[in-house]
Amino acid sequence: MPARTYLLLILALISVSSSSLVVRYVSSVSAITLAFWRMLTASGMLWAYSSLYKCEPLSIRNKKRVAFAGMFLGLHFIFFFIGVREVSIANATIFANTGPFFTSLIALLSGKPVHRNALIGLCSAVVGILIIQGADLQMGYKSTLGNLISLLSGLCIAITYVFASKIREETENVVYGRSLFLAASLCIGMVGLLFGESLFRFTTDHFFWFLFLGFVPTVLGHNILNYVIKYLTPTAVASVPLGEPIVASVLAFFLFSEMVSIGVFIGGPFIFFGIFLVLKNSLKP
Numbered sequence: 001m002p003a004r005t006y007l008l009l010i011l012a013l014i015s016v017s018s019s020s021l022v023v024r025y026v027s028s029v030s031a032i033t034l035a036f037w038r039m040l041t042a043s044g045m046l047w048a049y050s051s052l053y054k055c056e057p058l059s060i061r062n063k064k065r066v067a068f069a070g071m072f073l074g075l076h077f078i079f080f081f082i083g084v085r086e087v088s089i090a091n092a093t094i095f096a097n098t099g100p101f102f103t104s105l106i107a108l109l110s111g112k113p114v115h116r117n118a119l120i121g122l123c124s125a126v127v128g129i130l131i132i133q134g135a136d137l138q139m140g141y142k143s144t145l146g147n148l149i150s151l152l153s154g155l156c157i158a159i160t161y162v163f164a165s166k167i168r169e170e171t172e173n174v175v176y177g178r179s180l181f182l183a184a185s186l187c188i189g190m191v192g193l194l195f196g197e198s199l200f201r202f203t204t205d206h207f208f209w210f211l212f213l214g215f216v217p218t219v220l221g222h223n224i225l226n227y228v229i230k231y232l233t234p235t236a237v238a239s240v241p242l243g244e245p246i247v248a249s250v251l252a253f254f255l256f257s258e259m260v261s262i263g264v265f266i267g268g269p270f271i272f273f274g275i276f277l278v279l280k281n282s283l284k285p
Helices: 003-025 031-050 060-086 089-096 099-109 116-136 141-167 173-194 204-228 234-256 262-280
Strands: none
Touching (some): 031 060, 031 173, 060 173, 099 141, 234 262
16 A cells, blocks of 8 residues: 555544544533534535535435435434443443444445455454453443444444445545535434534634534544545545544643553554554555
């Protein structure tokens, strides 16, 4: 795989890892509200950028695909936030990061091969995640519902990447991203309103963080992942966010002087080695 692609994936990982720190810092705004404005802001940025030059519009077939991809991306955020409320953050994070396992399963069910290195790499990453967060894992009867909801979050992001892989074969990245994030914001907004969530319960001081979330973890982070998925398998792209707990811990150390746990130093190499193995043979034929 070209070095440029590795650099893009590193930038994407650092960018998406910043979102958890912002959600923690802006605790006065609900997670659903943050997710809605994050997606809507990112969509607006990409629509503004794409207006500067002529873009080929989505085909009718891809409009339907993007609508489904956006819906599943929105559901990914919704299920994750519900999961965090039902179980520990460790549980929600571990089960929501099952995306690459679901993409591998979808590939096998579709008759597509999954490289042995990818399977070994995913197992290595799981070992690392359990080392870092295993002590906080809750597996009792009371946590079953929350674990299942978080698992649905992982399934939804996997389906999003599978759709993205198809759409990006014939669609420019900015055209896909602007429509994907708009569809996701609509899904999040409708579900939020359905459950009585106010999407306007914030102050003008929060505008900066909406812009930050829209640009850094979304336009830079997710949009880079959407870019490389044209060339890499969905499992490869879905495996990159497995490194979030490590990068977020390092960022928290520099920004908030939070101590990095010993588990990060022990489990981190397992995760990054696993991601490397998944990426090693991930170029599409």
